[in-house]
Amino acid sequence: MNERLYTLIRTLAEKHSISIDDYRYILDNYCIEAADLLRELAVKARKKIYDNSVFVRGLIEISNFCKNDCFYCGIRRSNKNCSRYRLSSDQIIECAEDGYKLGFRTFVLQGGEDAYFTDEILCDLITKLKEKYSDCAVTLSLGERGRESYLRLYNAGADRYLLRHETAMKNHYEKLHPSEMSFQNRMNCLYTLRDIGYQTGCGFMVGSPFQTNEALAQDLKFIETFKPDMCGIGPFIPHNSTPFAAEKVGSLETTCYLLSIIRLIYPSVLLPSTTALGTIHQRGREEGILAGANVVMPNLSPFSVRGKYELYDNKLCTGEESAQCLNELCDRMRAIGYKVVIDRGDIKKSEGKRNLLQRKEK
Numbered sequence: 158m159n160e161r162l163y164t165l166i167r168t169l170a171e172k173h174s175i176s177i178d179d180y181r182y183i184l185d186n187y188c189i190e191a192a193d194l195l196r197e198l199a200v201k202a203r204k205k206i207y208d209n210s211v212f213v214r215g216l217i218e219i220s221n222f223c224k225n226d227c228f229y230c231g232i233r234r235s236n237k238n239c240s241r242y243r244l245s246s247d248q249i250i251e252c253a254e255d256g257y258k259l260g261f262r263t264f265v266l267q268g269g270e271d272a273y274f275t276d277e278i279l280c281d282l283i284t285k286l287k288e289k290y291s292d293c294a295v296t297l298s299l300g301e302r303g304r305e306s307y308l309r310l311y312n313a314g315a316d317r318y319l320l321r322h323e324t325a326m327k328n329h330y331e332k333l334h335p336s337e338m339s340f341q342n343r344m345n346c347l348y349t350l351r352d353i354g355y356q357t358g359c360g361f362m363v364g365s366p367f368q369t370n371e372a373l374a375q376d377l378k379f380i381e382t383f384k385p386d387m388c389g390i391g392p393f394i395p396h397n398s399t400p401f402a403a404e405k406v407g408s409l410e411t412t413c414y415l416l417s418i419i420r421l422i423y424p425s426v427l428l429p430s431t432t433a434l435g436t437i438h439q440r441g442r443e444e445g446i447l448a449g450a451n452v453v454m455p456n457l458s459p460f461s462v463r464g465k466y467e468l469y470d471n472k473l474c475t476g477e478e479s480a481q482c483l484n485e486l487c488d489r490m491r492a493i494g495y496k497v498v499i500d501r502g503d504i505k506k507s508e509g510k511r512n513l514l515q516r517k518e519k
């Protein structure tokens with residue numbers, strides 16, 4: 158590894174900030190030695206804050222109806238081969254019941270942008286979940302909504318919101334989405350969510366079509382300035398019934414390299430080792446944790462619909478991806494020196510900022 162690369166990595170670990178050009182340099186000069194150093198520093202940074210704890214989230218995929226037509230996504234509205242489903246509120250509550258017994262203390266409700274899930278239906282559902290499980294966090298991942306809607310869901314008790322920005326470069330965003338979707342609106346949603354008081358998560362796919370290191374450098378700069386509480390990154394994986402069916406899969410190495418960098422940018426961040434990473438490699442989940450991730454989100458959806466939330470080909474939903482196999486996941490984490498904990502798994506900010514986590518009254 159050359160001197161400049163070494164110095165940049167050290168600076169990142171100490172100052173948590175470098176220029177866009179410097180991020181670009183780290184990305185352009187990927188090598189095993191740099192990956193090893195980044196991983197070592199990332200693990201050290203995470204250990205100081207979270208020790209060897211891994212947080213788990215029960216992922217409930219509430220609907221695969223979607224009004225959007227993102228070019229990469231298997232549940233886009235133009236995919237006529239997708240068999241559509243949506244869960245009832247009762248089914249979702251049953252999933253949470255199962256999850257609670259298994260030890261989950263965060264439920265993530267994720268879905269396509271399905272008009273069926275009005276504020277009224279969601280508020281009623283969130284209220285019920287929070288009444289029943291007051292010791293649990295409810296995370297939403299339901300795409301772009303208006304400020305009023307986000308506010309109502311927050312006031313009903315939702316704690317967190319995941320909305321990947323997908324790419325911080327406008328012209329890249331426009332190559333991944335039809336013209337009716339807007340980069341600015343997606344970004345505005347993130348700032349609105351943060352402003353309302355949600356613990357907010359952004360993120361992007363690694364190796365998405367047309368992605369350049371320049372675009373990735375912008376993603377990293379965005380993460381450095383936005384400081385999301387959570388950041389979801391995973392490899393792009395083509396889906397056979399999308400315009401990107403013939404595109405290349407994102408790589409495990411690049412994803413892990415980026416996980417380490419993001420941990421160093423913001424040591425407190427909640428960083429999942431994603432299902433997509435587990436899908437492209439047998440040890441993907443473990444490699445993600447070993448690179449600096451500290452969250453795993455096993456699938457808690459009803460078995461009858463699990464195969465249908467097919468964002469990309471061969472998406473895992475069995476084995477350690479299944480919430481019901483939490484023991485298997487615990488064993489795998491233990492084998493690499495980590496411990497799955499029964500905990501809401503909120504972000505741990507430094508002392509001075511801790512009170513930021515208290516819910517704002519709105």
Ligand code: SAH
Pocket residue numbers: 229230231267268269270298299300301319320321323361362391392393394395396433468469
């Ligand atoms: N409708 C919600 C949830 C989308 S699914 C929303 O808009 O936020 C969650 C994430 O899956 C997306 O943000 C995207 O980054 C990821 N995803 C979609 N298609 C994918 C693919 N082909 N490969 C890898 N990840 C994909």
